[in-house]
Amino acid sequence: MPKILVVIFFLLSIQGSYAQIDSLQQLRDSTKVSLDAVAAQDSVKKETRKERKEREKAEKERAKYYYKDILKDSTRLAIEHISRVAWRRSAIAPGWGQITNGGRWVWVKLPIIYGGFITAYFVFDYWNYYYKMFAKEAAYRIDHSGGKDNPDLLTLSTEGIIRQKDNFRRNRDMTILVTAVWWVGNVVEAYSDSMLRNRYNIGDDLGLKITPTLMPTVPTMAYQPNLTNYFTPGVKLTLTIK
Structure with a gap:
């Protein structure tokens, strides 16, 4: 054992x-494997700052010509370039992008665009005038213990003056906001018009024809002595989709 x-x-x-x-x-x-990996990593040349900038620049340049790894053709690149030029010009000067796009309606768009800006100026001036008037009166009454300066505002109380001043200031600031939105709308219109004009057919020849016609009416049991009781004048619309 x-x-x-x-x-x-x-x-x-x-x-x-x-x-x-x-x-x-x-x-x-x-x-040994870990040491070999460290040695291989040390042997690889590190990317310098200049090389990194060049690589990023090349990637951005490549992104201009590719969309989700699909190569863009020259036509698409030209359309994108025209659209960029249009909205950038409208951002610099309203209406400039519309002139770049051209077309029959450009001379209708320009008066509308600048008419909106002119209207915004007069509305701003109106609210700003009354805001300054009421602000001056409110400051005078506060500094002089209820004294009144403007003879046109003698019937209003100090609280009413301050309330009206705030309303005028809010309306004035709202006018500035609406003007900024109008400017952005001008840019969006220039971009969308350029895209539609170059990618789709929105010309004057849309295949729409308007012709007069006679439409038959529903017959009745009553006596109808003439032809007009059987037909009704109308308009015929014919739209041809191309």
């Missing part, structure tokens, strides 16, 4: 030795 235990202990010790040798071999291999 003791001999058997000795043999078992000897076998277990040999197996443990082999396991330690295998673990040391694996540790040596992993260390």
Whole structure:
């Protein structure tokens, strides 16, 4: 029995030795792999700041000619360029982009655009005039303990003067906001008109014809002595989709 235990202990010790040798071999291999990776990383040349800028510039330039990895043709690039020119010019000077787009309606758009700006100026001047008047009167009454300066505002209380002043200021500021929205609308109109004009056919020849016609009426049991009781004058619209 003791001999058997000795043999078992000897076998277990040999197996443990082999396991330690295998673990040391694996540790040596992993260390070698990590060292090789570090050496390879050190051997790769790091990207300089100048090279990074050049690479980013090249990527941006490539994005102009590709859309989701699809190469744009020269026609599409030309259309995008014209559209960019149109809305940028309208952002600089209202109506400039509309002139760039051209067309029959450009001389209708320009009076509307500048008419809106002129109207906005007079509305702003109106609200600003009364705002200054009421603000001056409110400041005078506060500084002089309820004294009144403007003879046109003698019947109004100090609280009413301040309330009206705030209303005029709010309307004046709202006029500025509406004017800014009008300017943005001018830019959007120039861009959309350029896109539609160059990508779709919105010319004058839309295949629409208007001709007079006679439409039959529903017959009745009553006596109808002439032809006009059977037909009604009308207009016929014919739209041809191309």
